[in-house]
Amino acid sequence: MKRLLIVDDQQGIRLLLNEVLKKEGYATYLAANGIEALSFAEEHELDCVLLDMKIPGMNGVEILKCLKEKWPGLPVFMMTAYGELDIVQEALNLGAIRYFTKPFDIFEVRDEVNKILKA
Numbered sequence: 001m002k003r004l005l006i007v008d009d010q011q012g013i014r015l016l017l018n019e020v021l022k023k024e025g026y027a028t029y030l031a032a033n034g035i036e037a038l039s040f041a042e043e044h045e046l047d048c049v050l051l052d053m054k055i056p057g058m059n060g061v062e063i064l065k066c067l068k069e070k071w072p073g074l075p076v077f078m079m080t081a082y083g084e085l086d087i088v089q090e091a092l093n094l095g096a097i098r099y100f101t102k103p104f105d106i107f108e109v110r111d112e113v114n115k116i117l118k119a
Contacts, residue, residue, distance in 0.1 A: 001025065001026065001027045002025075002026050002027070002047040002048070002117045003026070003027045003028075003029065003044055003045065003046050003047050003048075004021055004026045004027070004028050004029070004046070004047060004048045004049070004050065004113065004117070005028075005029045005030075005031060005037060005040050005041065005044075005046050005048070005049045005050070005051075006018060006021070006028060006029070006030050006031070006049075006050045007031045007032075007033075007034075007036075007037040007049065007050065007051045007052055007055070007060075007063065008032070008050075008051075008052040008055070008079065009032050009033060009052065009054075009055045009056060010052075011032070013052070013079075013102075014030045014032070015030075016106060017050060017106070017109065018030055020106050020109075020110050021110065021113065024110060024113070024114060026113075026117070029044060029046075032055075033055055033056065033057050033058065034055060034057055034058030034059075034062065034063045034066075035057070035058065037049075037051070037063055037067075038063065038066055038067070041067060041070070041071070041074075046071070046074060047074075047075070047117055048074070048075045048076070048077070048113060048116055048117055049067060049074060049075070049076045049077070050076075050077050050079060050109070050113070051063060051064060051067075051076055051077065051078055051079065051096075052078075052079045052080070053078055053079065053080040053082070053084075053087060053088075053091065053099075054080065054081065054082060060078060060080075060091065061087060061090055061091055061094065064076055064078070064091055064094050064095070064096060065094060068094055068095045072095065075097050075116045075117075076095065076096045076097065077096065077097060077098050077099065077100065077109070077112065077113070078091045078092075078096045078098070078099040078100070079099065079100045079101075079102060079104065080099060080100075080101060080102065081101070081102035081103075083101070097116070098112060100112075
């Protein structure tokens with residue numbers, strides 16, 4: 001079973017993504033901040049990460065850098081509610097494979113995750 005980490009400080013987003021992606025057959029882990037996210041990544045062999053850009057404390061780009069240093073091949077999707085194209089571009093340059101702007105189409109997110117993990 002493929003393992004997916006969902007990192008977002010908004011509980012509603014975590015729960016929505018969790019529900020949809022569990023139905024797709026993934027084992028999901030939820031993290032509300034960078035420390036939790038990196039802890040899960042250390043403890044579990046992950047196949048994909050959905051990562052919010054704006055998280056209190058350690059932001060999404062900092063988390064992405066840490067993930068990519070240790071697991072360069074790990075697919076990471078970024079999520080943002082902000083149209084900050086410079087930060088989005090930085091995330092893509094660091095190895096994020098795609099970003100979604102909130103509010104996103106949950107089925108588009110599901111389909112993109114499936115493309116990566118069921119290929």
